[in-house]
Amino acid sequence: MSAQAHRPRRSCLYMPGANARALEKAKGLSADTLIFDLEDAVAPEAKADARAAIQNAVQGGGYEPREIVVRINGLDTEWGAEDLKMAVKAGADAILVPKVVSGADIDRLDAALTAAGAPAEFGLWVMIEMPLAILNIQEIAEAAHRTRLVAFVMGTNDLAKEYRARATPDRIAFQTALGLSMAAARAYGLVAIDGVFNDIKDENGLMDECEQGRTLGFDGKTLIHPSQLESANRIFAPSPHDVEQAKAVIEAFADPENAGKGVLKVNGKMTELLHLDEARRTVAMDQAIKAFEAA
Structure with a gap:
């Protein structure tokens, strides 16, 4: 078993790419993985500046031993191709790509990484957040055998929007999506990261959702605030x-x-x-x- 296979990913903290202060602060946080975000957290008019800020931060270093992942905009947007190239050039560990829906999407992303000069060990993470992705989850996961795909990240907020579902504490609306994604991840050797918990002030709710995610088999949880790190790190670690x-x-x-x-x-x-x-x-x-x- 390789060390990489057991790399901790208990806590995967989103950091807004447009906030230089937050990027600097991240060097002292107890997150296993830092996700520098160029998508949802950045307004269209700020994306170019945020891309430059992330490039400077990653190239500047100081984040070890944390894993650095850049969430890029989709390749079908005006920003995605440059985001991808920047992440490779800057020396990030992986990119996280939104709204994939097919195995063909994974092949296109892998080809783009190769064209950008990404090494074989560069990771491809993808958001599972669209209904069509759930229907195609096996073919998406199967692409791991021929590409750099290494991780699924559940996008439960987007799934709620697309499903027109109500987000309840038991997450009953998402159990099929979570279960199918977990089955596909395990069948094809992928890391599986649970979606975010939105209420920063509800510590008990966060702990309950972390416990549910751990029970389902997830390796860790995406987080939106440093105050959520302790609970995720504790619950997703072996007791x-x-x-x-x-x-x-x-x-x-x-x-x-x-x-x-x-x-x-x-x-x-x-x-x-x-x-x-x-x-x-x-x-x-x-x-x-x-x-x-x-x-």
Whole structure:
């Protein structure tokens, strides 16, 4: 298992590209991933200046070990192509692209990255926020096998608008979209990041939604304010209890006395070989988080 496979993405914080002060402040925040936004957070007349500000910030450095992702405007807009080229030139880790709806969209984006000189390890993240994307979710995810696609980010605000749905605390309107997107992500080895929680002052609501996202299997959550970082980082990390149980599972299967056994009882729980794989993943993620926070 590679270190990249276990890179923490518990908290993915949107930062408005037009706000130079916010870009500077981000260097001291506890976000695993910073998403420098050129799309929704930037007015049309400010997009060129925001693009230049993000380029200067990324090239200036100082954000390590945080992952830097630039959310660009769609390639069908007047800004998207230049946004993409800037992100590659500046040395970002990935771009996040809105409103994809097909596998062909992924191929076009990958070709544009190649033309812009992006290295093979440059990441392509995409927003899953359109009804047609949900209907085509398998073919979108399948494109990961031939492109730089590495992550789905749920755009629940846009889905609410497109569905004409009411956003309720249980997010019942989005359960099909969230579940199908998660299934496709796991089937094709993609990272899956949950959508934003809009009420900055509702800490309990944020925690509940993070817990729901974690229960569904998401790797982390997109956030809109630094005050949301602590909850996301805590809830999307393996708990101390989970880590200790995972270590016990690994030790039990490594015991020569248990050689050849497919089922064991560990701390009173029936444990199969499939649990060993999950235990290894849990421990690896815990180690990656500790290394990240110590950097």
